[in-house]
Amino acid sequence: MKKVCIALVLLFAGQTLRAQTDTSSADAVMSSLTAEEKPEDVIASFKATRLIFSQTTETVKKHNLNFLVTHRFGDIAGSEGGGSTLFGLDNSSDIFIGFEYGLTDNLDLQFGRSKYEQLIEAGFKYAVLHQKADGSMPFSLALAGKMGLKPYSVNTDVFDDYTNRINYMAQAIIARKFSSKLSVLISPTFVRNNLPFPFIDGNEKDYVAISAAARYKITKRFGLVVDYAHPFSSFRNNSTNPKFYDPLGVGFEVETGGHVFTLNFSNAKAISEMNYLSDTESSWGKGQYRLGFTISRMFDLGPKHNKNKKQSNY
Amino acid sequence: MKHLLILLALTSSLLGQQATPALYVSKNAAITLYSNAPMEDIEGASTDGKSVYNASTGELAFNVAIRSFKFQKSLMQEHFNENYMESDKYPQASFKGTIAEKPDVTVNGSYPVTATGVLEVHGVKQQRTIKGKINVNNGKVTMTSEFMVKCADHKIEIPKLVFQKIAETLKITVTANYTAYNKNPTK
Secondary structure (H helix, E strand, O other): OHHHHHHHHHHHHHHHHHHHHHHHHHHHHHHHHHOOOOOOEOOOOOOOOEOOOOEOOOOOOEOEEEEEEEEEEEEOOOOOOOHHHOOOOOOEEEEEEEEEEEOOOOEEEEEEEEOHHHOEEEEEEEEEEOOEOOOOOOOEEEEEEEEEEOOOOOOOOOOOOHHHHEEEEEEEEEEEEOOOOEEEEEEEEEEEEOOOOOOOOOOOOEEEEEEEEEEEEEEOOEEEEEEEEEEEOHHHHHOEOOEOOOOEEEEEEEEEOOEEEEEEEEOOOOOOHHHHOOOOOOOHHHOOOEEEEEEEEEEEOOOOOOOOOOOOOO | OHHHHHHHHHHHHHHHHHHOOOEEEEEEEEEEEEEOOOOOOEEEEEEEEEEEEEOOOOEEEEEEEHHHOEEOOHHHHHHHHHHHHOOOOOOEEEEEEEEOOOOOOOOOEEEEEEEEEEEEEOOEEEEEEEEEEEEEEOOEEEEEEEEEEEOHHHOOOOOOOOOOOOOOEEEEEEEEEEEEOOOOOOO
16 A cells, blocks of 8 residues: 555656646747747837938838928028027028838938029938847948939039039948937948039038937937038138038937927038038037928838728828 | 556556647747727738647747737838837737646647636736637647737837827737647658
């Protein structure tokens, strides 16, 4: 009897042991299943394709169309500001209307027109590298290229050679999302103006610039943005009349579903890279800063799978 | 002698149990979520859910990567991950529990089952009892379930200042096809 009892105890012990190995093996099976997953791309480093001045590493996704309206008002203070112009709201330094269309998830085409220099521009942005969640790729890289045309008529012969109306911009955008709140980008940029801009003796056709910008989210849909650029141009650094200043903008962005609004203050008057990098003659110190905003609206033009034909707000 | 016979019977029943595979796995469980929103219905679907079911103990585990959910619109997908689910902080949703009924998965049939356990979504654990069904058809084991998840239960915030919102309650459907787990797969 005693022996049988021992045998039974052993048996039960064996059964519980087996149950335990079952549990652990079920867990082990689950962890082996989930371990097969590949590292994910870090998404949404930025909410929009632009910050204040800078292009971000975000591209417009396939079959999506981004519609941009960007505005820079007149000087808030200084000789052109003050109450008589309602702190610059009566004036518009620049207005930009742009479209960006996603050919693939990584490549978009861009088209836009500025009031400043009446610049018509066409270009692309290509997302080359994506930051990975596991750190195997620590940053994202996008390349942007643009060509701009100044179509206005002049009384001089500077545009007799039609190619003098053409300007180019090439940019590498390197960005890292440090946390869900903080994203930072640095963009080396090459600009060529076939006719030096502004057209002053000694100004260069070609120069290199660097931009640095950051976004810090306060809430999920509200973030602070800062954007800065410096052209490495001996002409611009040394010129005293006119004097050139580095563009610096601060502001915030709000996302409301399909829209991203950016409200900012900046000394740069112009919106296109070829304009604000080449020709920022206004200074924060002299009150020559202005209110600006960008409205960015994403439309999904992809094939509709949804049976319910409700009006889309995305 | 009598005791010995019982012992033998017990041992043989144990051995018999060991012969049938107890663990079933599903590597591509289909999980969908559906939100009936005022402006537009939002649907997301993943075919990348993982599940392990122990038919002898009734233990059931589900795991799905939030990033594996695909949406019709890329911006929806981004907002789902970035604003609602915070998938960088909470990359997985999971369920871990037990099926009370433990139907015999070697016999064809359709068995209503009830799973009790912990549902973890957005890093928040909730004790849940979820109804579903196990279908067995010639050795093929399929589990289906449909249940609701309240965003508030899992601290998923629905903002006021957003034109496009998700509904306060999401409908989740799960379809998992299981295969017997082979510890040493011979390829």
